[in-house]
Amino acid sequence: MAQFAVIGLGSFGATVATKLAMLNHDVIGIDSNKKYVETFSDQLTHAVIADATDEHVLKELNIQNCEAVVVAIGEDIEASILCVLHLKNMGIKKIWAKAKSQAHHMILTHLGVNKIIHPEEDMGNRVAQSLSYPMVSRYMGLEDNHFIVKIEIKKSQQGERFHQLMSHVPEIKTILHKRGKEVSYNIDPNLIMQEGDILVVEGEIEPLRKLSARWFK
Template sequence: MAHFTVIGLGRFGIAASMELIYLGHTVTGVDRDAKIAEKYVDDFTQVIICDSTDENALKELDLINSEAVLVAIGEDMESSLLCILALKKLGVKEIWVKASSRAHHTIVSKLGVARIIHPEEEMGVRVAQALNYPMVNDYLSIGHGLYVVEIHIKSHLDGQSLGDVLSASKGRVEAVMIKREQETFLQLKHDFVFQTHDVLLLSGTRTSLKSLVPRLV
């Protein structure tokens, strides 16, 4: 379990905070709006009313002890940038930032933060992938052009082997795991036989994963 601080309790900040709490972490929520802070006071580990652009105010939050600080301030780019600069001065190392525009991203990228997030763009990509490949339930980019995708096995693949399904990828796609109800199968061999409703995790490049589409539809 780790502790995180989320600055800016709009829809994105709240969603990220609630998921962190669900995953077993503790979260301090920070917002300058007292009404918002009071609304979520029972959901967070703690909620603090604070002007996040004020370095002296942030100094009172003991942010160094947070695993990471997520700056989730919305459309107010100036407040976001001032908050980041204050966090840098306070010695916070792991700063994640929600960027609201390309200009915002460009400026933030010069400040040496750990990660810049574009929620709308990233969700747009996920929706497009889901529309384009309906057999893919979810996917995750793991860097260097590699992805992990979650595939729900349909009835037409029932009884087929893992090797049959992966043959089109010519060894460029690896099976990470198969989940069957309460069972989990690792270290998979090519003679593993699918059943309808199995959940398959595959890893590979986008091109190599795409080569499997004819076998999956």
């Protein structure tokens, strides 16, 4: 169990804070808006009404002892930048921050923020991927245009053998097959697919598109 601080309890910050709390971490939620703080006070370890642009206030909250701090301040770019500057001055090494624009992103980069997040852009990408590739229920982007994707076998693929499904895309690596609670990492090429089976595969975007085109032509 680790301790985290989330500064800004709008929709994005509140989601991060409550999910961390659900994972049994200690979470300090900070916002200048009393309504937001009161809304999530029962779900977080500590919920504090505070001005995150005041370095003295941040020091009094002892967030320098946190594993990481997430700056989820939304519309006020100046407040976000001031907050990050104070955190850097306090010696906090792991800072994740939400960026509202490319200019905001560039400034946060120069300030040495470890991870910069664009929630709306990331969600847009996920929606577009889901619409383009109905077979993909979840995906994770890696470097160099590689993705790990979770594929659910549909009724139209039921009865096909595993090697028949994947033989035309040898570039794609299958990581695991899941049926119910049973997970297999060494998959029999003659395994007959059933509706609801899960495949987790890894590959570049073009072979994944090829796979999608074959399954949903």
